[in-house]
């Protein structure tokens with residue numbers, strides 16, 4: 001894996017659907033900007049690459065893509081994301097906050113039966129290392145309640161209870177395996193409390209640079 005010896009800072013939010021990643025990644029970008037940092041939000045799957053568009057369409061199709069095809073599309077989209085967004089932004093000295101990265105592939109495509117160690121290895125070949133991964137840890141029931149109350153377009157194929165349990169189990173395994181890289185935060189806490197914790201983690205890293 002390439003290293004991140006560039007002037008920027010690369011932060012990833014990870015978690016099961018309904019964990020609050022999107023809310024927290026947007027909020028922290030706004031907060032960092034008000035504090036004078038140059039922060040940028042990005043997300044996977046991207047909205048611009050062909051594989052990213054194909055994946056987003058597939059979320060609402062009745063039949064899931066075969067897991068190997070899905071994995072390849074996420075990988076191709078990630079190559080696009082890293083090359084066209086993350087690296088240029090980091091080289092410009094920005095704080096890049098991404099809403100999902102390769103740990104999502106390990107957890108989600110792993111939960112669909114693909115060997116998670118293989119997924120990890122393939123991703124480590126093409127992805128640059130983040131400085132910090134924030135795993136928003138939430139019980140599956142809480143996540144499902146949030147999904148049901150907050151979204152209007154219905155629950156997508158990724159959001160079934162059993163699969164979320166498997167996804168969460170793989171995230172926990174990854175958090176155990178990479179304790180220096182992945183910080184687990186209790187995502188049932190108040191949004192403002194979580195934001196304070198996230199800000200502390202990021203400013204600590206920024207001060208070390």
Ligand code: TMP
Nearest residue numbers: 017044045074100101104105108109158
């Ligand atoms: P979102 O809920 O963050 O918009 O993500 C869309 C879905 O894509 C979510 O259910 C998780 C899934 N996903 C994967 O299965 N593998 C991946 O590598 C990524 C980035 C997302």
